[in-house]
Amino acid sequence: MRISRVDVFHCDAGWRPWTFVKVETDEGLVGWGECSDSRNPLGVAGCVRDFTPLLLGEDPRNVQRLYWDMLRTARQNLGGVSHKAIAGIELALWDITAKALSVPVYQLFGGPLRDRMRLYWSHCGTTRARHGKALGLPPLQTYDDIVNLGREVVSRGFTALKTNIVIPGEPATTYFPGFAQGAGSTDGVVTDEILDRIDQLIAAFAQGVGASVQVALDLNYNFRPEGAVKIGRLLERYNMQWIEFDTWDPQALVQIKQSIPQSLASCESLVSTRQYRPFLELRAADTVIIDVPWNGFGQAYAIGQMADAYELTVAPHNYYSHLADLHSIHLCAVLPNVRIMEIDIDDVPWKSHLVTCPPVIENGSIQLPTGPGWGADINEDVLSEHAWQAATVLAGY
Ligand SMILES: [Mg+2]
Known part of the structure; x- marks a missing residue:
């Protein structure tokens, strides 16, 4: 062949x-x-x-x-x-x-250790604040709307969610200076005003989901370590899945990890065992995030096994199409140290049509597919209906 x-x-x-x-x-x-x-x-x-x-x-x-x-x-x-x-x-x-x-691909790596993986609803509120109108989703005008979103997450079977710094309003906004442009966008200074907004956001989600569901907060690259520590300490009273923070400096993560009461998750931007190694050696995060579409499966598997040897859990970085969902559940299947898997639920309405066999998501978990390969192909008819024009870019998280 x-x-x-x-x-x-x-x-x-x-x-x-x-x-x-x-x-x-x-x-x-x-x-x-x-x-x-x-x-x-x-x-x-x-x-x-x-x-x-x-x-x-x-x-x-x-x-x-x-x-x-x-x-x-x-x-x-x-x-x-x-x-x-x-x-x-x-x-x-x-x-x-x-x-x-x-x-299935996981059979090439020794067969599955599990038949499903618990999910967390990612960019919860973030997508509605930024794109809710286009998607026809309920607006987030007040903190009561955040409470109701938390209730919706639970009613749809999910046991965990992750949000970013969402500020309800008309329209709702998100606080992403690290992804903005222009003066001040790289300062990474945390203000009293944004601390107050974060506190109100997590309080509203916590009220909506109840005591048994954990809320994670992703700070992305938006602050310096000092800001991440302030935010972690601010949120001590909540039952949180983790604080997530991105940096290329493993020592900075160690500083945060030793200074906040929550678990710390990080490393989503890293690729290859060589980039992960210094972070693992320092045990710089409690949960090591691995992006399969950015690493490939062989490296993602090796990184996950390395993390296991350092007694660390991993979690796939996964906010893409259902094909990436399948890449990620295959990884979860062959690692012994997975904490939870990311997925975006608020998305384009034709998402499940883009693959020939969409993954089964129920009771807050994704099922391991059983078909050959990844378990689904891309439907090229649907793909061509949604061909991307470069001029329409770009708004990543
Ligand atoms: Mg992240």
Whole structure:
């Protein structure tokens, strides 16, 4: 079996593109991988095209050799868009390899340790504040609306949620200076006003979900460690899943972890075992977040096993299409140290139509698929109905 064609597609998923790699073979088998990155989608796609000559004519089942061939080609650019392109290709190669054997991908990694994974509803309130009107979702005008959203999360079977700094109003807004532009956007200073807003937000969610459901707060890159510590201490009285904070400095995370009463989750931006290693050695977070579409499956598995050796839990970073949901549940299936899995519930209404067999999500968990490969392919008719035009960019979280 030989690789005969490699394509990359962008799908217009409302407020961000989803990016998919399709690998075709001369025997008719096709593999799909997702490597969505709303920040540099054209860069990721360009890197996929850069790697294509290296892949054509090769046996797609030599996944490891092709992965390392691609990495050697691009290792001066370790991380970033080149690694995400490698990941999308590698995920498609695993898909073909598993389909050739008529088994799910997790079977190639020794078989499943679980048949479902508990989920948390991610960007809860965030998506409604930013895109609720376009999606036809209830507005978040007051903190009572946040309370009601918390009740909705519980009524729909979820046992955990994660939010960002959502400020209800007409219209509601989100506080993301770290993703903004212009003066002051990189200062990372936490003000009394924003502390008050955060306190009101978490109080409202806590009231809505009740005592048994934990709320996580993702601070992204928005503050310096000092701000993260202030926020963690402010929220001490709530039953929280974790405080999440992004930084490239493992020592800064250690400082936060030792200074706040909650669990700390981090590392979503890292790719490759080499980038994770210093964070793991310092046990810089309680839960290590791993993005499968950015790492590829082999590296995500290796990072998860490394985290296990350091007695740390992991959680997939996952807020993309259902294909990425499948990549992530396959990872959860083959790791012994998974805390919980991320998923976006508020999304484009045709999300489940984009894959041939959408994952089953019920009672706050996602079921492990049983079909060959990832358990679903991309529906190319739906994909072409939602072709992404680069001019419509860009609003990632
Ligand atoms: Mg995050």
